[in-house]
Amino acid sequence: MTTIKFMNGETLPLEMHKVRIVQKLQLPPVEDRLQRMAEAGNNTFLLNNRDVFLDMLTDSGVNAMSDLQLAAMMRADDSYAGSETFTRMAGKIEEIFGKEFFLPAHQGRACENILAKTFVKPGSIIPMNFHFTTTKAHIVLNGGEVVELLHPEGLQVESTFPFKGNMDVEALEALLVEKGREKIPFVRMEAGTNLIGGQPFSLENLRLVKGLCVRHGVLLVLDASLLTDNLHFIKEREEECRDWSIRRITREISDLSDIIYFSARKLGSAKGGAICTHREDLFRSMRELVTLYEGFLTYGGMSVREMEAITVGLDDAMDEDFIGQGPQFIEFMVKEFQKSGVPVVTPAGGLGCHLNARAFLDHVPQAEYPAGALAAALYLVGGIRGMERGTLSEQRDAEGREVFSSMELLRLAIPRRVFTLSQVKFVIDRVQWLHANRHLIGGLRFVEEPKTLRFFFGRLEPLGDWQEKLVEKFKADFGDSL
Numbered sequence: 001m002t003t004i005k006f007m008n009g010e011t012l013p014l015e016m017h018k019v020r021i022v023q024k025l026q027l028p029p030v031e032d033r034l035q036r037m038a039e040a041g042n043n044t045f046l047l048n049n050r051d052v053f054l055d056m057l058t059d060s061g062v063n064a065m066s067d068l069q070l071a072a073m074m075r076a077d078d079s080y081a082g083s084e085t086f087t088r089m090a091g092k093i094e095e096i097f098g099k100e101f102f103l104p105a106h107q108g109r110a111c112e113n114i115l116a117k118t119f120v121k122p123g124s125i126i127p128m129n130f131h132f133t134t135t136k137a138h139i140v141l142n143g144g145e146v147v148e149l150l151h152p153e154g155l156q157v158e159s160t161f162p163f164k165g166n167m168d169v170e171a172l173e174a175l176l177v178e179k180g181r182e183k184i185p186f187v188r189m190e191a192g193t194n195l196i197g198g199q200p201f202s203l204e205n206l207r208l209v210k211g212l213c214v215r216h217g218v219l220l221v222l223d224a225s226l227l228t229d230n231l232h233f234i235k236e237r238e239e240e241c242r243d244w245s246i247r248r249i250t251r252e253i254s255d256l257s258d259i260i261y262f263s264a265r266k267l268g269s270a271k272g273g274a275i276c277t278h279r280e281d282l283f284r285s286m287r288e289l290v291t292l293y294e295g296f297l298t299y300g301g302m303s304v305r306e307m308e309a310i311t312v313g314l315d316d317a318m319d320e321d322f323i324g325q326g327p328q329f330i331e332f333m334v335k336e337f338q339k340s341g342v343p344v345v346t347p348a349g350g351l352g353c354h355l356n357a358r359a360f361l362d363h364v365p366q367a368e369y370p371a372g373a374l375a376a377a378l379y380l381v382g383g384i385r386g387m388e389r390g391t392l393s394e395q396r397d398a399e400g401r402e403v404f405s406s407m408e409l410l411r412l413a414i415p416r417r418v419f420t421l422s423q424v425k426f427v428i429d430r431v432q433w434l435h436a437n438r439h440l441i442g443g444l445r446f447v448e449e450p451k452t453l454r455f456f457f458g459r460l461e462p463l464g465d466w467q468e469k470l471v472e473k474f475k476a477d478f479g480d481s482l
């Protein structure tokens with residue numbers, strides 16, 4: 001993606017691809033949306049896709065694929081052992097990461113299962129910049145404990161700090177000194193830190209983390225699922241790397257990591273996962289679990305067609321036009337929101353634009369799920385599906401009390417090459433309208449609350465008739481316009 005300057009001085013992100021396969025969308029009338037939201041229990045996970053106009057729930061497995069990816073899928077070598085497809089994917093991983101040992105898995109969390117089963121024991125401590133939901137679950141399941149050592153600036157919703165995904169290296173050093181390698185099998189760094197708004201770490205920070213790992217004899221594991229976003233921001237924001245190629249930055253990051261794993265639903269824009277390392281001993285320690293849980297070592301639960309698509313998708317991940325496509329749209333949204341006073345996570349990150357629901361709806365207490373209420377309201381006024389990342393996504397404690405989330409966010413994910421700028425502008429407009437009418441938005445309460453992962457299947461209802469009032473005002477302002 002290129003940023004282009006217009007005659008009037010305005011700069012806009014310009015798409016460096018053309019659309020050749022399309023999927024028809026519909027925007028149901030606002031009255032229908034009101035009904036659909038009620039049927040979905042005010043939970044955007046429970047909406048049917050046919051009732052959604054712009055699906056901004058996630059970036060997982062929904063990037064647009066390229067002509068070259070689709071072409072590659074046709075030549076997949078579907079043999080169980082000795083598959084050419086495997087050889088091509090292994091070769092691409094070695095070319096890009098410089099790691100000769102590759103283990104396939106069916107998606108990111110499958111890699112985490114193998115890593116956790118191999119390295120985590122009861123009492124293990126795994127320091128990381130920040131957790132991801134599935135990562136934490138696998139570590140805890142194997143008796144370990146996650147310790148988040150995010151740079152203090154990382155949890156500031158609004159900030160100008162360019163690398164909010166950085167590790168607090170002083171805190172890491174203290175923990176390594178206190179617990180040592182008997183307790184700490186590896187340190188995990190997550191690229192493009194997902195749950196704090198797609199925020200990057202710097203190469204400098206990764207070097208410091210690696211230095212500590214070497215000094216204490218502990219492995220460094222990189223979760224590279226959101227590496228493309230992180231690469232974009234290192235090139236944009238880190239002085240030293242300004243003139244480096246994306247391949248060079250990738251190699252530098254890879255050389256600091258003992259093990260790299262990723263969800264190819266994100267890195268690779270297809271369906272799968274991978275673990276790679278340059279150390280044969282580590283490869284051997286994980287290998288048998290792949291055959292046990294995933295499949296034979298040449299496919300690991302993936303379809304060979306998807307493996308071919310990943311192989312080409314990894315090349316795309318080294319292309320600046322491709323990797324900038326999400327972040328530049330997100331930056332555009334963030335700038336427009338800042339101009340009109342809509343509270344957003346800053347600086348702009350990868351993955352999606354994150355609205356700060358706590359500030360947006362400062363009259364809705366956390367116990368009434370402001371981020372969930374905002375997600376429901378945005379569907380009502382635009383048919384736009386976002387994802388709640390706040391208290392609803394937490395779990396109650398052992399006594400059944402609410403655990404209030406440190407941030408109340410509504411994530412509007414921007415999968416790469418999927419949306420056009422006019423669609424993005426539509427989202428901006430409807431969010432700005434909601435902000436101007438925010439006093440009309442109220443809270444939610446559960447009518448059906450599952451014990452685990454309640455955000456997936458839970459059903460809620462609005463407190464009072466605020467949704468009818470919101471729709472009334474919408475119709476007064478926009479008339480019959482959708």
Ligand SMILES: *Cc1c(COP(=O)(O)O)cnc(C)c1O
Nearest residue numbers: 107108109132134194225263265
């Ligand atoms: C999505 C994701 C995972 C899990 O990958 P799946 O393919 O969904 O299993 C792990 N880590 C990060 C940072 C992710 O974003």
